[in-house]
Amino acid sequence: MKRTKRRYLALQVDSDGAPTPKEFIDAVWSAVTKLFGEYGASQTGLALIDYNEGEKKAVIRTALATVNIVRTALASITCVAGKDAAIHVMAVSGTIKALYEKISQ
Amino acid sequence: MKKTFADLHLRLNLKDSASASRIINKTAKLGYRLIVVPTTPETSQDETAKLQRICNEAKIDLATRIDIKPRTQNELTHQLRRLRRKFEVICVTCENKEVARQAAKDHRVDLLNFPSTDFRRRFFDRAEAELASKSLAALEVDVKPLLVLEGPARVRLLSSLRREIAIAREFHVPIVVSSGVSAEMQLRRPRELAALAFLYGLDETSALEAVSQNPMAIIKRNREKLNHRFVAPGIRIIKEGKDC
Numbered sequence: 001m002k003r004t005k006r007r008y009l010a011l012q013v014d015s016d017g018a019p020t021p022k023e024f025i026d027a028v029w030s031a032v033t034k035l036f037g038e039y040g041a042s043q044t045g046l047a048l049i050d051y052n053e054g055e056k057k058a059v060i061r062t063a064l065a066t067v068n069i070v071r072t073a074l075a076s077i078t079c080v081a082g083k084d085a086a087i088h089v090m091a092v093s094g095t096i097k098a099l100y101e102k103i104s105q
Numbered sequence: 106m107k108k109t110f111a112d113l114h115l116r117l118n119l120k121d122s123a124s125a126s127r128i129i130n131k132t133a134k135l136g137y138r139l140i141v142v143p144t145t146p147e148t149s150q151d152e153t154a155k156l157q158r159i160c161n162e163a164k165i166d167l168a169t170r171i172d173i174k175p176r177t178q179n180e181l182t183h184q185l186r187r188l189r190r191k192f193e194v195i196c197v198t199c200e201n202k203e204v205a206r207q208a209a210k211d212h213r214v215d216l217l218n219f220p221s222t223d224f225r226r227r228f229f230d231r232a233e234a235e236l237a238s239k240s241l242a243a244l245e246v247d248v249k250p251l252l253v254l255e256g257p258a259r260v261r262l263l264s265s266l267r268r269e270i271a272i273a274r275e276f277h278v279p280i281v282v283s284s285g286v287s288a289e290m291q292l293r294r295p296r297e298l299a300a301l302a303f304l305y306g307l308d309e310t311s312a313l314e315a316v317s318q319n320p321m322a323i324i325k326r327n328r329e330k331l332n333h334r335f336v337a338p339g340i341r342i343i344k345e346g347k348d349c
Contacts, residue, residue: 014290034255035304068303075297078252084290088135089297 015085110295114283170194209236247285
């Protein structure tokens with residue numbers, strides 16, 4: 001079987017409060033499901049890799065084929081845990097190492 | 106080449122300079138190089154100067170825009186005659202077919218906008234696109250309704266937008282994706298606006314053009330026309346005085 005290519009996305013959560021990792025990933029799943037349905041969401045292979053509650057930064061993983069779907073869903077998020085919020089994509093990379101290098105630049 | 110991103114529809118409360126300053130600074134931070142703020146003929150010069158100062162501090166370019174909602178063809182032409190030389194961008198919100206058709210064929214109109222929630226009044230069909238393709242008007246799509254609406258209303262909007270965008274692309278009508286937001290939390294990065302445009306069926310290249318090249322082309326063209334040296338397309342005064 002062919003290996004699934006993945007992409008890692010570094011995200012910045014812009015919100016009044018500090019959402020917990022569960023609240024954050026729930027908001028992402030909810031946005032993906034709302035826009036693309038359960039079938040679309042099942043193809044994304046979304047996973048939360050890292051979440052810094054203090055800095056409100058997160059790293060998520062998705063399949064390369066569904067990067068556009070995930071980016072669109074992330075842009076459509078307007079609230080996390082009942083508070084107004086926006087999620088901005090800081091960087092996209094094929095490996096976690098390269099992603100952290102990109103962010104630190 | 107690095108893209109220059111522009112938001113042609115940033116709604117600011119000109120009376121509240123603190124909030125305006127916060128939003129402008131955030132827009133600059135998100136990667137925009139130019140913002141266009143809707144004003145009215147009644148907007149005082151003080152308010153415009155204050156806005157310009159905030160933009161200079163944030164190192165972001167500012168252009169002015171007026172949104173007109175004429176009820177008849179005559180009202181539209183009258184308003185265009187009165188306002189064209191005063192604003193860098195003129196957007197016509199088409200509330201009936203007669204106005205929509207006139208706006209699409211008038212060279213003085215930059216942007217065509219349609220009510221986002223009233224689907225019966227979205228008149229961007231093939232005839233409208235054909236007229237717009239012969240003039241300079243572009244189709245403007247605001248992202249705000251996509252963020253605010255939910256459920257069936259958003260589904261209907263997406264369906265209408267997908268159809269309109271397909272028509273616009275068929276007739277080579279430029280598409281401009283703007284934010285149309287007035288709150289800080291609703292601001293999105295240019296690439297995020299482009300990502301949302303994926304929902305209307307725009308591919309990545311066209312979506313990025315809709316937030317960079319297309320809006321910048323409108324501003325460049327109009328600034329050139331509003332320049333006191335402009336005479337006609339292709340003709341401009343390069344020197345004046347007794348020694349000419």
